[in-house]
Amino acid sequence: TNEIYYDDDADVSHIEDKTVAVLGYGSQGHAHALNLQDSGVDVVVGLREGSSSREAASEEGLEVTNPVDAASRGDIVKMLVPDTVQPTVYEQIRDELDAGDTLQFAHGFNIHYGQIEPPEDVDVTMVAPKSPGHLVRRNYEKGEGTPGLLAIYQDATGEAKEEGLAYAKAIGCTRAGTIQTTFREETETDLFGEQAVLCGGVTDLVKAGFETLVDAGYSPEMAYFECLNELKLIVDLMYEGGHMEMWNSVSDTAEYGGLTRGEEVIDREGMEEILEGVQNGEFAREWISENQAHRPAYKQYRQAEQDHQIEEVGARLRDLFAWGEEQE
Ligand code: NDP
Ligand code: MG
Ligand code: MG
Numbered sequence: 001t002n003e004i005y006y007d008d009d010a011d012v013s014h015i016e017d018k019t020v021a022v023l024g025y026g027s028q029g030h031a032h033a034l035n036l037q038d039s040g041v042d043v044v045v046g047l048r049e050g051s052s053s054r055e056a057a058s059e060e061g062l063e064v065t066n067p068v069d070a071a072s073r074g075d076i077v078k079m080l081v082p083d084t085v086q087p088t089v090y091e092q093i094r095d096e097l098d099a100g101d102t103l104q105f106a107h108g109f110n111i112h113y114g115q116i117e118p119p120e121d122v123d124v125t126m127v128a129p130k131s132p133g134h135l136v137r138r139n140y141e142k143g144e145g146t147p148g149l150l151a152i153y154q155d156a157t158g159e160a161k162e163e164g165l166a167y168a169k170a171i172g173c174t175r176a177g178t179i180q181t182t183f184r185e186e187t188e189t190d191l192f193g194e195q196a197v198l199c200g201g202v203t204d205l206v207k208a209g210f211e212t213l214v215d216a217g218y219s220p221e222m223a224y225f226e227c228l229n230e231l232k233l234i235v236d237l238m239y240e241g242g243h244m245e246m247w248n249s250v251s252d253t254a255e256y257g258g259l260t261r262g263e264e265v266i267d268r269e270g271m272e273e274i275l276e277g278v279q280n281g282e283f284a285r286e287w288i289s290e291n292q293a294h295r296p297a298y299k300q301y302r303q304a305e306q307d308h309q310i311e312e313v314g315a316r317l318r319d320l321f322a323w324g325e326e327q328e
Contacts, residue, residue, distance in 0.1 A: 003180040005150065010169035010178075012039055014162045021046050021074025023067050023089060024081035025053035027133035028106050032078060032171055033062055035140045039170035046070025046093075071096035076167065078104045084291050087115045097122050100157050104167070107190065108183035111153055113284040124154035125164045126183060129173055136171065145175025153183045191278045196271050203305075205265070206231065210310050220313045228314065 022033040023046040030053075036043045037060075045057045046067035057064045071077045071093035081089050087110060097103060099121035106128040110116040118124050128149040129136045136146045148168050152160045168178045194200065209227035214220050237246040247255045277283045290297055305311070 005165055005168070005174055005178045005180070007169060007174045010165035010174045011162065012041070012166050012170050014159070014166035015041055015076065015170065018042065018075035018163075019044060019073050020076045020078060020167075021067075021070035022078045022080055023047075023070060023093070024079070025051075025057045025064075026080065026082075028129070028136070029053070029080035029133070030056065030060075031129070031133035031136035031140070032080060032106075033057065034060055034137055035171040036167075037062060038140070041170050044070045044073055046074075067093055068096060074101070076102040076104055076163070078106075079110075080106060083107055083109050084287075086110050090116045094118075102157075102160070102163060104164075105183075108151065108153075108187035109191075109284070112183045112187040113281060113288075115288070118154065120154070121156050122154070123152075123156050123160040123163070125160050126151040126153070126186065127164050127167045127171070127173065127178075128186065129171065139176075140172035145172045145177070147176045148173025148178040149181050149186055150178050151181050151183050151186055188275075188278050191283060192275050195278070195283075196274045202231075207308065207310060208265075214309070220309060221317060224310060224313045224317055228310065229317075 019042045020032075020036055021044050022029050022036070025033065025045055025047055029045070033043050033045050043062060045062050045064045046069070047054050047057065047064055048067065054064050065073075067089055074096075077093065077097065079086050079089070090110075097119060100123075102123040102125055103116075103118050104124075105111060105126045108126055111118075111124060126149060128151075129146045130148060131139075131146045139146045148171075150161075150164045150168055152164065155161070157163075165174065165178070168174050206228050210220075210223045213223035213226065234246055234250075237249050247258075250258070
């Protein structure tokens with residue numbers, strides 16, 4: 001099992017004399033930059049000319065410059081532009097990486113699949129919150145933490161780990177716990193999870209359930225509530241107390257039906273194929289060339305999703321009923 005680190009295992013002083021160049025000021029970028037700044041770490045934000053994020057960063061008292069200048073001043077260069085953009089930004093800033101500097105990521109894709117090949121004399125690490133950026137910031141401001149990951153791909157200085165832990169502490173990740181992993185494990189589990197379970201699996205499960213009911217003549221409104229809206233209530237229970245908390249909260253009929261029938265809808269071989277495509281790099285190659293071609297398939301899939309009946313029904317019902325924040 002992987003090591004887990006907390007505040008007591010980390011010491012921010014390892015990065016107190018360093019400058020962190022945060023490239024990008026989106027979901028993760030703003031959270032890292034602001035949390036580092038509030039933890040007393042020297043931060044410079046690198047954004048391209050005309051970037052829509054420039055003003056927001058300046059308003060928070062952060063120094064903003066271009067990515068090349070930021071990287072040249074940074075001892076730690078944190079890559080927080082979108083993953084598909086990182087190889088291009090890396091080409092611009094690679095000459096600014098001095099021996100002993102750190103190139104740091106929040107996701108392993110570009111290193112693991114060889115899209116970025118850093119020089120041997122820099123540390124290459126990953127400090128990645130397991131959460132969207134706005135929660136990383138919000139939790140930090142409340143004095144709470146966000147679970148995080150730490151991985152060392154290359155340790156040229158011999159100090160990569162204590163520096164990574166210092167960074168994790170400065171953004172609030174060791175308050176909650178930071179798990180040691182590897183670039184490979186993070187990348188492959190992340191891609192598999194979002195494809196098979198979290199994003200792909202769950203939307204397909206919902207659509208298939210919705211379509212099965214609607215095709216059998218049931219009303220789309222009932223199908224929407226049953227297959228999509230109620231999912232949140234079930235997931236909340238699982239999140240709070242695992243599967244048993246959920247089973248304990250639903251009726252015995254729901255529990256027996258679920259336990260005996262759930263397995264039937266899952267295609268384990270399909271899942272294994274998805275994992276293989278992640279492991280052998282087939283998915284990565286497909287996604288890289290899709291981007292090089294300006295995303296023709298992506299646009300089609302997105303449009304089909306947009307046009308699905310469940311979107312129209314959902315939008316209508318969400319307008320008609322008050323739920324969400326107010327209901328909780
Ligand atoms: P975002 O999409 O939010 O990043 C947007 C930022 O990147 C903006 O500041 C944008 O500025 C800048 N940017 C976009 N295109 C370019 C470009 N061509 N050149 C220069 N800057 C550009 O990214 P995320 O925060 O979502 O992701 C950053 C990293 O964090 C990724 O590696 C991701 O995998 C990882 N991560 C993300 C999580 C999340 O929940 N979002 C969770 C954990 C990890 P501009 O105004 O110039 O476009
Ligand atoms: Mg992901
Ligand atoms: Mg993920």
